[in-house]
Amino acid sequence: MYSIFETEITVRPDDIDMNNHVHYSRYLDYILMARYDQMKKDYKVSMEEFVEQGYSWVASQVNIIYERPILLKDRVTVRTQLQSFQGAVAMVNFWIVKSDGGKLAAQGEVNYTMISIKSGRATRIPDEIIKKYQV
Amino acid sequence: MYSIFETEITVRPDDIDMNNHVHYSRYLDYILMARYDQMKKDYKVSMEEFVEQGYSWVASQVNIIYERPILLKDRVTVRTQLQSFQGAVAMVNFWIVKSDGGKLAAQGEVNYTMISIKSGRATRIPDEIIKKYQV
């Protein structure tokens, strides 16, 4: 079982759409923000270090269920948890909750595929990386 | 079987992220743009008309598979097709393809839930609306 890590996000006015809620595509930006933060803070391998070694991660699939609107006055917490590794793909579960009260705003999974920057192709995640993620 | 409708999208420079591709959350903005366009153009019931009648549509689930990066020089076509109706939910399949060559950039499904603007609650899609969508 992998740990659950979390990152708090401040909703910005430009995230709000004509329905007075956080726009549905901005949830994906919050998840990306949280993963970048947690790579550095929790896994101790920042995206920059991957890039220096010639690798990068791209989202290859997202499944998101919207449970509850997020308002401008809300602060939200994005929790993510590695689910499994398979070849070039890391599967990650996420939950976006309201920081006050903890109600669930959205949940789902993202698949991140590791790619070689040079070739642009998916590349098997090295064991040493998988080991770093055993936290 | 429901018809497949399509909308062409011009990639804007602000859609491009640090990987020199269209940012992964902007795909959801392209899908929304296409649905708005097709509601007016193909189903003949624009979002404005729903709002006037006290209804709106919100995305309640998105499943998207990213197949291929979209570049600034690309033009893309978003095809959508109603899959089914269930209570308050319309399930819609989508395909984002490159307008030149037709290669698939992404595909998936979105669930749209019809809500009453007054109550904010999900509301059963009226038969007259379902009928309008039989095109």
Added chain:
Amino acid sequence: MYSIFETEITVRPDDIDMNNHVHYSRYLDYILMARYDQMKKDYKVSMEEFVEQGYSWVASQVNIIYERPILLKDRVTVRTQLQSFQGAVAMVNFWIVKSDGGKLAAQGEVNYTMISIKSGRATRIPDEIIKKYQV
């Protein structure tokens, strides 16, 4: 002379464009975020309270000088200072600086026009509001 207030902003990955810098339009989103924050935190009249009283603020002019790129790893601080009031318009100076080291990333002025939500028209800023801003 009006006080200078400040708000710290976390750069998000979706703010970064193809030049690997914060996209030039996102600076305006940072300024808006800072003003919302400072309306609540420093002037003690949140945007929500204006809206409840039937008023809103819209940007009617922006002049921004970009001095230095902002990178993903940066944290930035947005400082704003009221310059003057004239009729319906509040003129505000801003400086966006890097939180580490304090180097200037951008500076300029924004004019905010107070509008009546009902009429959509510019409306003279009431003396009681101007008084609240004397901090």
Added chain:
Amino acid sequence: MYSIFETEITVRPDDIDMNNHVHYSRYLDYILMARYDQMKKDYKVSMEEFVEQGYSWVASQVNIIYERPILLKDRVTVRTQLQSFQGAVAMVNFWIVKSDGGKLAAQGEVNYTMISIKSGRATRIPDEIIKKYQV
């Protein structure tokens, strides 16, 4: 006197903010979209060609006056006109108008600074480039 060129922009639902207007920072995205389009279409030197030659353009100053809100149903036309060249800087006037009726939504100027990609520094605009812009 330099020519005025124009580009039509389709407003997307994600451009609309909580005030039901195009968000104020998105105007800058429309201007950038127009300049990219016009570099290719009208000046016959696309941004990609600049980059291949080791150069790029960055916005170094924007002055924008918001005249009238843009709504989701609007189509807008962005007109731009070179005003002058000075060292590394091209000064460009712009007007954003509603395609139907031609009412002015915004106007202003952008300064674009030519930079060497290698050094990141401002670089004097070569005469051959200035010549290409004499259209």
